[in-house]
Amino acid sequence: MARRLSLQDFLSRHEHVVQVALTRVRGSSPREAGTCMFVAAEGLWGTIGGGQLEYIAIDHARRMLKQDRALRSVESLNRPADRPGSARPSPREGANAPTQGQALPSALCETLDVPLGPEIGQCCGGRVEMTLKWMFQAGRDDAIAREQAGEQALPHVYVMGAGHVGRALADLFQHMPVRCILIDQRAEELALCNADVEIRQSAIPEIDIAAAPAGSAFIILTHDHALDFLLASAALQRGDAGYVGLIGSATKREKFRRWCRDHCDGLGTDRLICPIGAGGSRDKRPSVIAAFVAAEVIADLTSETAASAPARSKELPQTGKQPDAEGDTAGAFSR
Numbered sequence: 001m002a003r004r005l006s007l008q009d010f011l012s013r014h015e016h017v018v019q020v021a022l023t024r025v026r027g028s029s030p031r032e033a034g035t036c037m038f039v040a041a042e043g044l045w046g047t048i049g050g051g052q053l054e055y056i057a058i059d060h061a062r063r064m065l066k067q068d069r070a071l072r073s074v075e076s077l078n079r080p081a082d083r084p085g086s087a088r089p090s091p092r093e094g095a096n097a098p099t100q101g102q103a104l105p106s107a108l109c110e111t112l113d114v115p116l117g118p119e120i121g122q123c124c125g126g127r128v129e130m131t132l133k134w135m136f137q138a139g140r141d142d143a144i145a146r147e148q149a150g151e152q153a154l155p156h157v158y159v160m161g162a163g164h165v166g167r168a169l170a171d172l173f174q175h176m177p178v179r180c181i182l183i184d185q186r187a188e189e190l191a192l193c194n195a196d197v198e199i200r201q202s203a204i205p206e207i208d209i210a211a212a213p214a215g216s217a218f219i220i221l222t223h224d225h226a227l228d229f230l231l232a233s234a235a236l237q238r239g240d241a242g243y244v245g246l247i248g249s250a251t252k253r254e255k256f257r258r259w260c261r262d263h264c265d266g267l268g269t270d271r272l273i274c275p276i277g278a279g280g281s282r283d284k285r286p287s288v289i290a291a292f293v294a295a296e297v298i299a300d301l302t303s304e305t306a307a308s309a310p311a312r313s314k315e316l317p318q319t320g321k322q323p324d325a326e327g328d329t330a331g332a333f334s335r
Helices: 007-013 051-066 068-078 137-152 164-173 205-211 225-238 250-263 286-301 304-308
Strands: 018-026 036-040 043-046 109-115 127-134 156-160 179-184 198-201 217-220 243-246
Touching: 007 036, 007 043, 007 137, 018 051, 036 051, 051 109, 051 127, 156 164, 156 205, 164 179, 164 286, 179 205, 205 225, 217 225, 217 286, 225 243, 225 250, 243 250, 243 286
Parallel strands: 156 179, 156 217, 179 198, 217 243
Antiparallel strands: 018 036, 018 127, 036 043, 109 127
């Protein structure tokens, strides 16, 4: 399977790079303040939202990379202090290279104020300020550290079952800002997945659910209804899941509710999504179902409610006292 190019990989391949950062956003904009992209003469990493705004940023960045004045400034900054006239080293080195936060010469740093209106052929209506600057080693290290921290903070999405829909979900989630883990007991089904996601064969998948970080999403679609019920109940019992979905029908949901009542000490099922991906389509092909489910999961994980919710304890709630959809307790029986 193809592996996504990390920022560290990108920077290691390109000696000269300009970072483009949205430093201020007023009104409507394709991306929020703090968004960055990285421009090399023959490559890009990241996006500030596309369209004319991004075209302008790329054009300015590449003109900066071509300017002799800028290259001379880089040479001056990178030349070792005790070896005047020595050969120009990489922008990643040099005794005189600016430290993080130190002002750069004007040839190495530009600020653009761009209206997102008819002036540039966009209709967002807002206005953005962006800073373009040459990257030295300190900036590269800082950018890589921030990207890696962001990767570590991504929400986990556990796809429990590597059948047709599970693999279709993995194909979609590999392109999204989540860490997707595809789990199944069957090695032969996992081997059919070509997506760039974590593949995990697990004989006891409820252990994987118990060990997942708070705020994780669990999509349960195994080959066995009894296993589905076991895993769905394990996910609900955590009390801190960002999403719990079970493939099936309204009839399966009712059977699961009764099973929880009889076998899980009245575990509440209000937080369960079943059927999953119920977007109104009659098309039941795996890829279509997966598209609706992925949209449902991402909507839950990126909602204002999810963003503002305080971090919940990893400790499992007491049986029969699981939070319902409104955050109250379901009591000793399901409603």
